[in-house]
Amino acid sequence: MNLYEQHPYWLMKDGIVASYPSLDKNLVIDVAIMGAGISAALTAWHLRNSGLSVAVFDRRHAGMGSTAASTAFLQYEIDTPLTDLCKHVGEKNAVKSYELCREAIYAIGNICKKLKPEFDFHLRPSTQYASFKIHYDKLLEEYKLRRKHGFNVTWMENADLVKTFGMEAPGAIFSEDGGEVDAYLLTHALLKDVEKSGHIVYNNTPVLDIDYSKQRVILHSHNDLKVKAKKLVIACGYESLQYIPKKIADIYSTYALVSEPVPDKYFWHRNSLIWETATPYLYFRAAGDNRILVGGRDDPYHPPHIFPSHIKKKAEQLIQAFHKKMPHIPLRPDFSWAGAFAVTKDGLPYIGMIPERPHTYFALGFGGNGITFSIVAAEIIRDVVMGKKNGNANIFAFNR
Numbered sequence: 001m002n003l004y005e006q007h008p009y010w011l012m013k014d015g016i017v018a019s020y021p022s023l024d025k026n027l028v029i030d031v032a033i034m035g036a037g038i039s040a041a042l043t044a045w046h047l048r049n050s051g052l053s054v055a056v057f058d059r060r061h062a063g064m065g066s067t068a069a070s071t072a073f074l075q076y077e078i079d080t081p082l083t084d085l086c087k088h089v090g091e092k093n094a095v096k097s098y099e100l101c102r103e104a105i106y107a108i109g110n111i112c113k114k115l116k117p118e119f120d121f122h123l124r125p126s127t128q129y130a131s132f133k134i135h136y137d138k139l140l141e142e143y144k145l146r147r148k149h150g151f152n153v154t155w156m157e158n159a160d161l162v163k164t165f166g167m168e169a170p171g172a173i174f175s176e177d178g179g180e181v182d183a184y185l186l187t188h189a190l191l192k193d194v195e196k197s198g199h200i201v202y203n204n205t206p207v208l209d210i211d212y213s214k215q216r217v218i219l220h221s222h223n224d225l226k227v228k229a230k231k232l233v234i235a236c237g238y239e240s241l242q243y244i245p246k247k248i249a250d251i252y253s254t255y256a257l258v259s260e261p262v263p264d265k266y267f268w269h270r271n272s273l274i275w276e277t278a279t280p281y282l283y284f285r286a287a288g289d290n291r292i293l294v295g296g297r298d299d300p301y302h303p304p305h306i307f308p309s310h311i312k313k314k315a316e317q318l319i320q321a322f323h324k325k326m327p328h329i330p331l332r333p334d335f336s337w338a339g340a341f342a343v344t345k346d347g348l349p350y351i352g353m354i355p356e357r358p359h360t361y362f363a364l365g366f367g368g369n370g371i372t373f374s375i376v377a378a379e380i381i382r383d384v385v386m387g388k389k390n391g392n393a394n395i396f397a398f399n400r
């Protein structure tokens, strides 16, 4: 599967920040983690902090899956509005999911502070505008429901948006809680920290087969090497789907670009994350180095997304859509790319176990909030592996 194509900005900017060997001997450990993206790195870090021995295996290079392609908005608003999520999972679990994602933003901030430097982590407000007049009432209803549940949101009319952002839209929710991070650097920092305490990370180490016994899991890799572990975490991003018998997500292609640097005067109020109600949506944010990131305009996953001409066409569409909203900001793409992207029926991730794979936990941060879901997954898996009850696990379970 092609996880992304062309030039993800953070991969270009940060380059190879850490190198890891490939597996060269058999191992026996407490927890084996398949994949070395942000989900695996956060899970490994949490398990190591609980005193377990862990090893992380990636068939490519650590951080170079979807994590490298991520535009890394940290939002508690998942792709499914709270009003709709209530219909899928009930008001209590819907609100709890939003609250957990809000806590995840601050948890990531605290981890970044601990690991230092802070990996371009910044708290940012988040502004969701109504794309069309017919979206106004539904967005206003969303605002009222979030306010009722204690989310720190303000309603903005068109005049407020023009005054605050220089942007026209029928209405918007301005939310205080949001953030951004360099997910690629953070992943390496977490893995390096895990490695410092003797736990091991392997590049170029595909898990080719998995066997299960009563007591443990046996992973088979290249050169007939084996890893025996009491527990397994599958954090292979969208490629995890092959390990699950039931269809749980649809795959889309998504597109992003980072602009050439623009003068300071073009940046907007508190560099808010900005996104819209339409599907597929447009989103944009400040990207550091005076650049602006624009993304979205997803379409069903299909091979053409890998062709440079298709990515170029999508970048032009993103620029046009951005200029419709922000006509006063001249923008030229500098880096553009496409990535795979999974969407579940209710917008929530799948975290936990399936009967077919004993001793195994899935950390699948699907949807537009993959990174905030990764931290929710890491916390739930840490608790369950340590034999502690986690009251939120059922919200994201496979049998929900």
Ligand SMILES: Cc1cc2nc3c(=O)[nH]c(=O)nc-3n(C[C@H](O)[C@H](O)[C@H](O)COP(=O)(O)OP(=O)(O)OC[C@H]3O[C@@H](n4cnc5c(N)ncnc54)[C@H](O)[C@@H]3O)c2cc1C
Pocket: 003, 004, 034, 035, 036, 037, 038, 039, 040, 057, 058, 059, 060, 061, 062, 063, 064, 065, 066, 067, 068, 069, 070, 071, 072, 073, 074, 075, 205, 206, 207, 208, 235, 236, 237, 238, 239, 240, 254, 255, 256, 295, 338, 339, 340, 341, 363, 364, 365, 366, 367, 368, 369, 370, 371, 372, 374
């Ligand atoms: C363009 C784009 C924009 C995005 N924007 C956002 C955003 O703004 N905010 C947000 O929260 N999320 C966003 N996401 C989603 C987010 O990037 C993902 O949710 C997140 O990176 C997934 O991380 P992961 O660790 O689960 O998967 P990955 O980073 O893909 O890591 C999985 C790893 O598993 C490895 N692997 C697979 N199979 C095997 C095997 N058999 N053996 C060993 N290793 C294996 C792969 O090589 C890979 O490195 C975006 C995604 C894309 C593509």
